[in-house]
Amino acid sequence: MTGISVAFGGVLALSDVSLTVEPGQVHGLIGPNGAGKTTLFNVACGLVRPTEGRISWRGEELRRLRPAQLTSLGIARTLQGVGLFAGMTVLENVMVGAHRHARAGFLSALLALPTSDKDEQRLRERAMTALTELGAARYAGRYPGSLPYPVQKRVALARALVSEPDLLMLDEPASGLSEDEMHELGELIRSLAGRVSVLLVEHHMDLVMRVCDRITVLDSGKQIAAGTPAEVQADPAVTEAYLGDAVDAEADAAELTNADGGRTHD
C-alpha cells in the first residue's frame, strides 16, 4: 500500500501511509489508540475506500477491492473479537472459511449432485485438518458460544487459515488472552511465517517485538517509524509517541490533544 490517506468528513484518519508486507514475513502494525491501525487494516480489506493512495497485491493494483473478493485473492483476515457464527458448529464455521476451495459449481451443490458430495467431503476434511493443526479438533461438534474465549480465537484462526491464504491479516489476536496463551499464539504465528505472510495489528508490545520481522508504527494517522523491531525500539519518535516526553509537560499536553483528535475517528 502506498501513500494511503483516508479522510472521514474532513478529518484525516490516515495521512500518506505506506506499508508493504514482504512474502513470508510477519509485519507488525502498532501505534497508540486512535492512531489509525484499524482504519489502515480496513483499507487493506476493502471495507474502507482510501481517499488517496494505491493498494497493490502481487504487483497488480487493486482498484475496486471488495471484501468478498479477498479470499479468492488469497487474503484472509480475522476480526477483533472472534466473529464466529453462533448457530453453527465449530466444524461448520471452519467449513465456511474453506469455501473458496470448493470445486463443484453452484447448481450442482444446490442439487446435491455426486460431484458436490465429494466436494463436501473434501471441505469437511480440510476443515478438520485446520482444526487439528490448531489443537481444536475435539471441539468440532460444539457451538462456539459454549467454548472458552481462547478456544474461540483458535477456531477463528483456523477458519482464516483453512482458505490457505498467502496473506493472513490478524486484528488484535492477543486481546483477551492470558500471558501463557499469548506466548502460544506468538509461537503459532512464528510457525506460520515462511508459509504465509502475516499482517499483525496488536497492542501487546512484547508479542509484536517477539514475532515480527518488520514493524510499522502509526501515530495520529501518520507513519512515524518503520523497520525491524530493534530499529523501531531505538527510534526516539516511537518512544515519544508511547511515553510522551516526560520532561516537557507542554509537549506532553500537545501530544494528548493530537492523540485525542485521532481517537474519536478510529
Add this chain to the structure above:
Amino acid sequence: MDYFVNVTITGLTQGMIYAAFALALVLIWRSTRIVNFAQGSMAAATTFIALSLIQAGASYWVALVVALASGFVLGAIVERVIIRPVEGGPELNAVIVTLGLFVAIQAAIAIIFGSSFQSFPTPFGVRGFEIGETTIPLTPTSLYVIGAVLVTMALLVALFRFTRVGLAMRASAFSQEVARLLGVKVGGMLTLGWGLAAVVGSLSGLLIAGGTFVYPAYMDSLIVFGFVAAIIGGLDSPVGAIVGGLILGLALSYVSGYAPRGSALVTISALVILIGVLLVRPGGLFSSTTARRA
C-alpha cells in the same frame, strides 16, 4: 370418536399448510430480517399459473412443477430487484415495500387471470380410505398434503445441514459482514433464500387451493394463519414455524368442529391464541433471542 379423529386429521392437514407458509416467512426473516407481507400474493400468482396450465390441458403434476419453479424465479426477482434497495435500511421501508408488493401482485392477478371464483382441482380424492366395511376419515388428499410438506421440509433440512450452499446461506444469515470476508457471495445467497422461500410459500398456496375455489385474494386467510404460526414459533426458528403451524391447525380445527357456531370463530381464535402465546412467551415458543424488535 370418529368425529374427533376426523377433526384432528383436518387440523393436522391444515396445520401442515400453515406450517409451510410460516416456514416461508421464517426463511426470509432469518436471512434478511424482513417480514415478507407479499408472500401470500406471490403464492397466489403461482397458483394461478398452475391453474391456467391445468385449464389448458396440462396434468396437475406438470402444473405443480411449473408453479413451484416460477415461484422460485418470482422470489429471486423480487429480492434482487425490489427488496435489495431497501435491505439493511430502516425496517419500515421494507415493510412498506412488501405491503405494496402484496397489493400490486394481487391486482396484477385480477387483471391477468380475472377476479371470478374458479375451481382448483386436487390430484387425489377427498373420500376417506375404506378398510373393509368402515370408512376412515383419512383421505388421500390429506395424506398428499402432509406428505408434500414433509418431503419439502426434509429437502430443506438436507440443503441447510449437508450442502456447501446451505452452509453459506446460514453463514450469511448469521453475519453478512463476516460471511463476505470469508468469500461468501452474500447477495447470491439472499436471492437464493428468497427464491427457496417463495417455493415453499407457493407450495402452501397450491395445497390450500386443492379442491376449493381460487380468486385473487384467496390467500388472505392463509396469510393471517401462516403469520400467526410463524410468530407463535418465534419467527426465527424453522422448527418453531412447523410446530406453530401444527398447533394452530389443530386448535382451529377443534374450535370449528366443537364450539357452537365454531366456523365463525376460527379467525378470532387464531388471534386469541397468538395473544395468549405472546403473553406467556413474548419471543415466541422457539425464539433463541430474548427480545425481538418486530
